[in-house]
Amino acid sequence: MQAFDALLTGFGSALQPLTLMWGFAGCLIGTLVGVLPGISPALTIALLLPLTYQVPATSMFVMFAGIYYGAAYGGSTTSILLNTPGESGSVVTALEGNKMARRGRAGQALATAAIGSFVAGTIGTLALTFFAPWVVEAALAFGPAEYFSLMVLSLVAVSAVLGSSVLRGLLSLTAGLLCGLVGIDLQTGQPRFTFGRAELLDGLEVTVVAVGLFAVGEALYLAWQGRESRSGEVMKLTGSLRLSRQDWARSWKPWIRGSLFGFPIGALPAGGAELPTMLSYYTEKKLSKHPEEFGHGAIEGVAGPEAANNAAAAGVLMPLLTLGIPTSATAAIMLSAFEGYGIQTGPQLFSQQGALVWTLIASLYIGNVILLVLNLPLVNLWVRLLKIPPPWLYAGIIVISTAGVYGAGNSVFNVGLLFFFGLIGFLMRRFDFPAAPLIVGMILAPMAEQSMRQALTISQGDWFTFFTRPLSGSLMAVAIVLLMLPPLVRRLRRPGARS
């Protein structure tokens, strides 16, 4: 009941015209970002970080949430009409959605994706509203040792579980941790990894690293390949945007099931959107009365995964808002925005910044409605955006990236770092290193070091404190299992292992 009252207050604040305007702008930008391949919500939020000096925190986070949800909505348009997922969570949508478009049912595919996203986004936000206070209550029992173990768990999960190789995931993570430790040590004032450069004393800017990896790295890789200039075929918008009675009957259960997959998996460290969308797709294929349509444009194969994708987006906000733990690159950059405002994340966020958090959650409900209204009527505009020739699209992305980084401090050195991290992003893309562990590691490194120091000070230097405290020990045990399990499973699966 307390959560409900707080939510109503949040609605009061989120419905203020100015806040509503920021939310609308976020939804519009987010949909744009989701539609256009090559731009991710993480990159967009990173580029907008310099705005934190000018805009009040509530307005900024309402906009960020709009971008985050909007990108999850917009990704489906590219998947369905271009067969090129704008976001990783929309990969599965492309399987059936594009086939539906080829059969003249693009309108119905877009409609089931948009309405499913709305249903899932609302279910996810409801779950966030009512479960978050419970998690906060449990997290209040956390001391520095538990926090350190939780961070280790989420770092291990992001690196070892996602991606195709534990080794490459861990290498990306250690590189991120190293980046996070650059600059003056806050406790002792000693410079670390600065190579004698004064520009590095304040540490590496998250914007520079994230934009370098995601925007410049991606552009370098695509330019190097030379295939992007030969644009893909954009399908015509065929079929009605209204669902028939049969389409509704075949869609509503996948929407609900997709939401139930998406939210809890999204809330887990390393859950992400890929796993629930995949699970939803295979579940729908199994449960469908028309399994023969799968692979040829089954509406359930669009409805379920799209719902799972959007519910996962709400799920990712759960550990971020309640524990201060980012489980995706976008969440990590949002966390750094909280830091930019001097707001301490974690369970204290709900008590110290209750107004902000509940306005943010209320704006998610409002954002869902805005996105439903935006997505379907404006679909022709989104289709036109898909026809922007790649040279101008990427010229725009790199110029806006350079402007964003240069504008943050008028530093040419940072622009140099942007292209340096772009080269690193290019190599990571080419040699299949995941980028998310680097970003999450970079942002969590100083926080993890701080918690470790506090825990060791309390325990008078006893390292076993991380293993002997019940909660901390359990988290460490899960982290160790997550680290060991994937290689073990792979070894057991190898042919000849059983013999």
Added chain:
Amino acid sequence: MTPLRLAVLLLAIAAAAIWQVTVIPESLMQMTVGPVLAPAVVVVGLAVLALLYGVSAWRGRQVDVSHAPDQTPLPGSGRRLASLLGGGAVFMALVGPLGFVLPAALCGMGVARAFDAPLGWRSALVCGAIAAVFWLVFAQLLGIGLGPALRWPF
């Protein structure tokens, strides 16, 4: 570049990081954990993982995505990379003396060239418009300090 060469590069980065750990000044404050421990652990981790990656690459177990059938680069990949990076270098060199718009337009032209757009008036006009619009939105509308749109060096 091959995975093995990448492993050598990673080991070189790890070596530079180890050197940087050795030059961190010890803190004069009395504390349980000083400023060196966390960086040292991370750097040792990086070195060990880079070594494991090298061994794995040497055994041919590491991937190069560009070897996949639909991912191989088309001829001229080096030129395209140089165009894009050159655009960035031009921006860095000229943004001080010329202001934002002209260097950003040239940077955009380098990027467009990397995606096979011919260098010409059309490219200059489109990239100039992109740079001018971003300057207006960022500097004028959002108040982000991009400096003047144009600065005349004479």
